[in-house]
Amino acid sequence: MTDRRDFLKITGATGAGLLIGLHLEAKPKPGETAKPEFRPNAFLAIRPDGTVRITVPKTEMGQGVRTALPMAVAEELDLDWSRIEVVTAQPGPDFKSMQTGGSTSVSTTWTPLRKAGATVRLMLVAAAADQWKLDAKLCRTEKGFVLGPGGKKLSYGALAEAAAKQPVPKDVPLKKASEYKLLGRRMPRFDGPAIVTGKAVFGLDVRRPGQRFATVLRCEVPGGQPKTWDEAKAKGVTGVKAVVKVPTGLAVVADTTWAAIKGREALATSTTWDEGAGQGFNSASLEAKSRAALTGPADEARSQGDVEKVLSAAARVLEAEYSFPYQAHATVEPMNATVQIQADGAELWTGTQSPNKAQSTAATALGLKAEQVKVNVALIGGGFGRRLGTDFSTEAAQVAKALGGGPVQVVWDREDDFRHDLHHPATLHRMRAGLDANGGLTAWAHRIAGPSILRSWLGGQKSPGQASAEASGALDIPYAIPALKIAYAEVEAPTPMGWWRGIEIVPNVFARECFFDEVAHAAGKDPLQLRLDLLGNQELVKFGRDEADLRRLKKVLQVAADKAGWGRALPAGRGLGLACHAYDGRSYAAQVAEVSVEKGKLRVHKITCAVDCGFVVNPLGLEAQVEGGITFGLSALFTQITWDKGRTVQTGFLDFPLVRQGDMPVIETHIMPSTEAPSGMGEPPVPLPIPAVLNAVFAATGKRIRRVPLVADSLA
Amino acid sequence: MTAFQLTVNGRPRTVEADPDTPLLWILRDTLGLTGTKFGCGQGVCGACTVHLDGKAVKSCQTSLKEASGHAIITVEGLSKDGSHPVQKAWLAEDVAQCGYCQPGMLMSAAALLSHTPHPTDGDIDEAFADHVCRCGTYPRIRKAVKRAAGGVK
Numbered sequence: 001m002t003d004r005r006d007f008l009k010i011t012g013a014t015g016a017g018l019l020i021g022l023h024l025e026a027k028p029k030p031g032e033t034a035k036p037e038f039r040p041n042a043f044l045a046i047r048p049d050g051t052v053r054i055t056v057p058k059t060e061m062g063q064g065v066r067t068a069l070p071m072a073v074a075e076e077l078d079l080d081w082s083r084i085e086v087v088t089a090q091p092g093p094d095f096k097s098m099q100t101g102g103s104t105s106v107s108t109t110w111t112p113l114r115k116a117g118a119t120v121r122l123m124l125v126a127a128a129a130d131q132w133k134l135d136a137k138l139c140r141t142e143k144g145f146v147l148g149p150g151g152k153k154l155s156y157g158a159l160a161e162a163a164a165k166q167p168v169p170k171d172v173p174l175k176k177a178s179e180y181k182l183l184g185r186r187m188p189r190f191d192g193p194a195i196v197t198g199k200a201v202f203g204l205d206v207r208r209p210g211q212r213f214a215t216v217l218r219c220e221v222p223g224g225q226p227k228t229w230d231e232a233k234a235k236g237v238t239g240v241k242a243v244v245k246v247p248t249g250l251a252v253v254a255d256t257t258w259a260a261i262k263g264r265e266a267l268a269t270s271t272t273w274d275e276g277a278g279q280g281f282n283s284a285s286l287e288a289k290s291r292a293a294l295t296g297p298a299d300e301a302r303s304q305g306d307v308e309k310v311l312s313a314a315a316r317v318l319e320a321e322y323s324f325p326y327q328a329h330a331t332v333e334p335m336n337a338t339v340q341i342q343a344d345g346a347e348l349w350t351g352t353q354s355p356n357k358a359q360s361t362a363a364t365a366l367g368l369k370a371e372q373v374k375v376n377v378a379l380i381g382g383g384f385g386r387r388l389g390t391d392f393s394t395e396a397a398q399v400a401k402a403l404g405g406g407p408v409q410v411v412w413d414r415e416d417d418f419r420h421d422l423h424h425p426a427t428l429h430r431m432r433a434g435l436d437a438n439g440g441l442t443a444w445a446h447r448i449a450g451p452s453i454l455r456s457w458l459g460g461q462k463s464p465g466q467a468s469a470e471a472s473g474a475l476d477i478p479y480a481i482p483a484l485k486i487a488y489a490e491v492e493a494p495t496p497m498g499w500w501r502g503i504e505i506v507p508n509v510f511a512r513e514c515f516f517d518e519v520a521h522a523a524g525k526d527p528l529q530l531r532l533d534l535l536g537n538q539e540l541v542k543f544g545r546d547e548a549d550l551r552r553l554k555k556v557l558q559v560a561a562d563k564a565g566w567g568r569a570l571p572a573g574r575g576l577g578l579a580c581h582a583y584d585g586r587s588y589a590a591q592v593a594e595v596s597v598e599k600g601k602l603r604v605h606k607i608t609c610a611v612d613c614g615f616v617v618n619p620l621g622l623e624a625q626v627e628g629g630i631t632f633g634l635s636a637l638f639t640q641i642t643w644d645k646g647r648t649v650q651t652g653f654l655d656f657p658l659v660r661q662g663d664m665p666v667i668e669t670h671i672m673p674s675t676e677a678p679s680g681m682g683e684p685p686v687p688l689p690i691p692a693v694l695n696a697v698f699a700a701t702g703k704r705i706r707r708v709p710l711v712a713d714s715l716a
Numbered sequence: 717m718t719a720f721q722l723t724v725n726g727r728p729r730t731v732e733a734d735p736d737t738p739l740l741w742i743l744r745d746t747l748g749l750t751g752t753k754f755g756c757g758q759g760v761c762g763a764c765t766v767h768l769d770g771k772a773v774k775s776c777q778t779s780l781k782e783a784s785g786h787a788i789i790t791v792e793g794l795s796k797d798g799s800h801p802v803q804k805a806w807l808a809e810d811v812a813q814c815g816y817c818q819p820g821m822l823m824s825a826a827a828l829l830s831h832t833p834h835p836t837d838g839d840i841d842e843a844f845a846d847h848v849c850r851c852g853t854y855p856r857i858r859k860a861v862k863r864a865a866g867g868v869k
Contacts, residue, residue, distance in 0.1 A: 062814030062851045188810040195815035196803040198751020198791035202816055205750035213745065238717065238734065257754070258734075258741035332755045332763055332850050333816045381753070381816030382850045414756040620810050624856070628813055631852025653760045653848055662841030664854045 044073060044116060046124075050144055050157030052077075053085045057109060059100040059353050060088060060191065061383035062628070063682050064621035067190045071617055072110050075182045076117030076175060078141040079156075086190050088377045091355040098355045098377075101388055102503065103587065103680025106617055110678055118172040120163070127162035128154050177615065177675055186620035191379070203351035203378040206338045208407040212241060214399050215260040215411055217267050218249035220419055221275040221646035222495055226250055230270035234263040243267065244402035248391075251399045257411050278494035279646040283326070286426060286451075286493055286643070293449035293489035294321070294430040299467035302475040302544070305483030307432075310443035314434030318522055320515055322429035323707040324507035325640035327500060328648075329424075330656055333381020334417040337396035340407035345372030348397065351380035353387040361390045362397040384632070385499040389422045415651045422498025423641055423648075425451040429474075429511035434483070439523035441534065443483040446474045446512060451493035453504060466490070468544050473505030473687060476543035477512055478550055478582055479534035495643070501632050502686035505581070510708065513579035513691035518704065527695065528561050528578060546585030552672070553582045556610040557590040559670050564592035564608035570700075573597055577695025579688040586679035587613040588672075591630070593665070593692035597701050600716035604634065604665040604693055609685060611669065614676035622681050626669045629685030635659040637690050640709045720784040724749070725793025735781035740764045742780055743790060751791040751819050755848065762847030765820035766790050772827035774846070791819035794826060802826045805864035813851035821847055825861050834865050 045053040054073050060066040066086045074081055089095040121141055128146035129136035131154070139148045144156050156163075177184070194200040219225060231243035234252045239259025244251045252267055254260040311317055337350035339362065346366050352358040355377050363370045380387055392412065400406035412420070427450030434443035454469045455462055467488040468475060475486040500506065520527040535557070538550040557580045561567075566576060573596050580590035594606045607630050616622050635658045642649045650656050694705045697715065705714055722729045724747060731742055738757075743749045743766070752775055755763030759777040766775045767789040775783075794800045798807075802825040812818045821844065828835055828843040835843070840861050849857070 060814075062812075064813075188807060189812060191815060192807050192810065192812055193798055195812045195818050196791075196806045196822060197794075197798045198749075198819050200815050201750070202753075204754060207748060207750065256733075256737075256741055256745040258737050258745070261757075330850060331816075332761060332848055333753070333814075334755070379816075380814060382814050384850070411754075414758060414761075624810065624813055624853070627855050628852035631854065632850070635850075652758055653756055654758065658848055658850065659852075659854075660848065661844035661854045661857065664858075667855055 044120065046120070046156050046160040048157045048160060050155045051083050051085060052079055052144070052156070053087060055087050055089045057089045057095050057098055058105040059098065059355065059377055059380060059383070061100065061351070061353065061380035061387070063105065063625060064189055064618065065100070065105045067187055068106055068617045068621055069109055069113055070190065071182050071187060072113040073117040075180055076114045077121045078143060080144040081182065083144060090377065091359045091375050092371065096356060099357070099388070100353045100383070101385060101499070103583065103682040103684065105680065106678045107586065107680055110617070114174050115172060118174055119169060122169045122172055123163040123166040124156055124159050126166045127159045131162065183617055184615070184619070187618050188620065200379055202333055202381045203338070203349060204333055204336045204381070204411065206349040206378060206409065208338065208340060211338065211407045211409055212253050212255065213257040213260045213409050213411055214251045214253045215264040215413065216246065216249045216251045216395060216399070217264045217271060218416065218420060219273050219275060221278045222420060223278050224273050224275040227272045227274050229267060231267065233270045234267035237263040237266050242403060244399065246395060246398040246402055248395050248398070251402065251410070253399070253403060253408060260411065261413065275646060281494050281646045282644050283426065283642040286491065287428065290426070290428040290449040290491045293491050294428055294447055296489070298447060298487035298489035300485070300487050301467040301471035302484060302486040307443050307445050307483045307485035310483040311432060311434045311445070314442055315437040316435040316522070318433045318435070318519060320431045320518060320706055322431060322511035322514065324427050324510060325642065325708060326426045327424040327636060327639060328418055328421045328641050328650070328656060329382070329384045329386035329500060330418070330653070330658065331382025331384060331386055334414060335392035335412040336410060337393040338407055338409040339396045339400035341366065341400050341405045345374065346397070346400070347374045347376065348393060349376045349378055350393045350396070351378045351383070351387055352390065352393060353380070353383050353385070354390055358390045358393045361394045365394050365397040366401055384501040386422060389498050391422070391496070414653070418641070418651050418656070419648050422496050424500040425453060425493060425495070425497050427507045429507070431511060431515040433515065433519045435519070435523055439525060441481050441519055441523065444477065444481045445485045446477070447487045447489060448474060448508060449489040450491055451497060452490050453497045453499055455490070456497035470504055471508065472503065473508030473581065474512055476546060476548065476582065476585070478541065478548065478553055479516070479531065480536050480538055481534065501629070502683045505583070506633065506636060506687045506690070509579070509581050509687035510690045513688070514694050514706065517577065517691070517695040517698065521698070526567070528557070528566050531557060531580065543585065548582040548585035550582065552588045552612045553580060553590070555672060556580065556588045556612050559672065560590040560592050560608050560610035563610065563668065563670055564594065564606070566592060573700055575696045575699030575701070577692045577697070577699055579691035579695065581684065581687055583684035587611070587681060587684040589684040589688060591685070591688040591692045593689065593696040595693055595696040595700055597697060597715050600713070602697065602710065602715055606666040606668065607689060607692065608668045609670065610672065611681060611684065612672035612674055613679040613681045613684065614674050615678045616671055617678055619671060622671060623669045625681040626685050627667050629681070629683065630667055630689050631659055631664070633686040633689035634693070636708065637693060638709050720780050722783060722788060723786070724788045725790060731780065733780055735779060737780045738776045739766070739778045739780060739783045739788070740775040743775060749790050749792055753816055753819055755817065760846060761817070762820040762824065762844070763817050765823040767823060767827060770827065770830060772824045791822055794822060800826060801864040802829065802860070805860040808863060809856045809860040811853050811856040811860050813853055817847065817849045821849065821857055825857070825864065828861065829865055835861060
């Protein structure tokens with residue numbers, strides 16, 4: 001997909017040991033505009049004492065990059081895992097694209113990181129061989145040492161300076177999988193000890209000398225502005241130091257977070273608002289507009305054969321409307337950022353999935369050049385796409401600027417986080433299918449109507465890739481159907497939007513996999529068997545920019561079904577349902593849900609999941625990603641954001657019922673052994689719990705639920 | 717402003733602040749103990765859970781005045797060296813993902829095991845009913861609590 005060019009840059013510095021920067025550049029092919037330029041970088045330093053610092057070019061947000069990526073370096077370099085230090089990179093010349101999203105962290109860095117390790121290993125070996133005056137072939141490496149014949153032994157630390165003077169070898173061979181000592185092992189996460197002792201530093205834990213705390217009084221309607229206010233109200237609260245106008249609202253700056261919160265409460269009582277263009281927005285009218293857009297003009301995302309003709313000739317046509325609401329990211333750590341302006345620039349501390357964008361947008365806000373803003377990427381208390389946005393770090397820069405310095409930490413509270421999220425928008429789905437006289441599926445039409453995340457992200461611009469982006473998960477329906485039409489009809493909405501865990505695919509896969517279940521039942525076929533039949537003997541199939549190996553999808557489907565006991569007899573009120581998806585043609589997942597419905601109450605007992613994402617760097621971390629993805633996906637069956645008078649109706653966890661401990665099903669994960677290149681598993685499990693559970697609800701009760709969230713009375 | 721006496725992680729502290737200030741912000745902003753996390757400020761996510769005389773409480777819903785005179789333990793004071801059975805069990809089960817909600821989870825786990833050394837699944841569900849983990853560490857939390865129960869006398 002990308003043309004990658006690796007090169008090494010080596011500098012030797014006495015005392016600092018050997019520094020290796022490995023750069024990777026990638027340019028999109030001509031005409032390929034959908035994905036941003038890709039330039040991750042790895043950086044490692046070997047100190048004279050033999051400790052090794054590995055700089056991770058991706059943001060840790062719970063997905064385990066600060067464990068998995070160092071494993072790739074440590075494997076090829078034969079490091080002692082107990083003597084490594086892991087730091088997160090800072091954006092700058094060495095790290096020009098650190099964006100973390102799309103389940104790509106391992107797949108995009110795994111080869112360059114291993115090459116970095118292997119290259120440095122050869123240089124250390126060459127340095128030792130020189131010193132011992134023998135052939136490098138007689139040396140080997142183990143746990144941070146070069147070993148030579150006759151018990152010769154030198155530590156990497158002792159060799160670092162000499163190694164830095166060695167020529168950089170080219171085309172370095174990488175280990176075979178059979179030689180791996182670390183890769184493929186169940187490694188606990190590197191930050192575990194810091195987390196369980198409370199020492200891990202998240203963005204909100206940043207403390208600088210003289211730091212103040214700020215809250216921002218924002219209009220409840222996104223985009224609205226304060227008209228009049230009385231700052232004396234805020235200043236009457238002990239600890240409040242200043243009230244400053246910033247583009248997002250009124251910042252209340254205080255000695256402590258609590259004083260900033262109380263000061264803002266007081267200020268709010270005196271403030272009047274111009275609610276702006278968004279004030280009339282509400283969910284009911286959006287839904288009506290989306291419903292109207294289910295017919296009429298639309299942008300085509302994929303077309304094959306003449307769907308309308310095949311439908312009109314079909315023995316039977318099925319039609320259904322599916323609905324998925326606005327959703328919030330609801331990270332447990334609310335948005336926050338800390339900024340300090342200095343004589344020659346500024347420093348920013350924040351949990352961000354977009355460090356480079358955070359740097360450039362803060363610089364613009366401060367009237368500085370990007371390179372004058374040093375960005376410290378904190379641990380992230382939940383990302384899920386929310387922290388791809390830089391609205392909150394830019395806002396902190398604006399507050400620091402208005403104060404003339406800082407350091408100031410801008411803290412969002414829970415309500416801020418819900419009201420001013422970059423929400424994932426609501427969609428309606430018009431599904432149509434044609435069956436022939438034998439129950440064969442001859443045509444499939446999926447029309448999606450709703451606001452465009454991509455347009456919101458691009459500042460209001462319509463991209464040529466808009467329809468295929470908003471239809472992903474729908475356009476890559478893997479089943480062989482003679483006539484297909486996948487289309488997207490955009491509906492305007494005034495709210496800021498963003499991607500979610502699963503990018504755009506969660507609603508689309510929900511509608512697709514549930515409607516497919518409807519088709520199977522209408523055709524009198526087993527939903528598993530119909531999927532297997534229509535995956536058929538397809539091998540590599542291209543959907544837009546992605547190419548999927550459907551044999552791998554078929555395999556995970558079969559394994560999940562077998563392990564879950566698909567087809568076994570169940571008591572009344574209990575059922576199994578399944579769903580599967582090939583994520584970006586790279587990662588394959590299938591899930592079977594076992595549910596019961598008793599007196600209208602749903603209980604999800606178990607989700608059995610089979611996944612194939614190529615070679616698994618850290619199975620312990622991968623299983624966590626599957627458990628996390630399923631939990632996230634399952635929560636979305638119950639949560640929603642609705643809008644009234646331009647504001648979110650939901651303002652916190654009380655009216656956004658995320659899955660909790662007592663709601664959890666047993667999760668059983670089966671990982672397909674594979675020697676294929678690793679892909680990703682952060683998002684692939686997310687879209688499947690909703691269709692698997694709702695298909696199981698149908699099996700249990702005969703009730704077909706086409707609307708998320710599932711509300712209490714829909715199963716009564 | 718009034719002066720209040722607190723005992724935090726065994727150490728006597730004098731804090732001058734408004735009596736209604738939530739203990740959460742005293743810990744985080746006044747005493748610099750940032751292991752206790754802010755998640756909702758409404759007592760419904762559990763990220764701010766600490767021990768007050770051995771009981772798990774939401775520090776965002778406990779005022780300085782209410783905390784005054786009581787023994788407070790935060791995640792930093794759960795053990796000197798990370799050796800509390802729940803900390804060890806959390807590492808053994810590799811519970812944490814992003815880790816943000818985990819200090820609160822650990823405090824509730826420790827409190828649960830102190831009064832219910834061998835909790836049932838129902839006890840565990842109840843003990844964590846007020847906690848949110850958006851990353852989805854619940855299955856491992858359950859395993860870790862059971863593992864710690866095996867090691868708690």
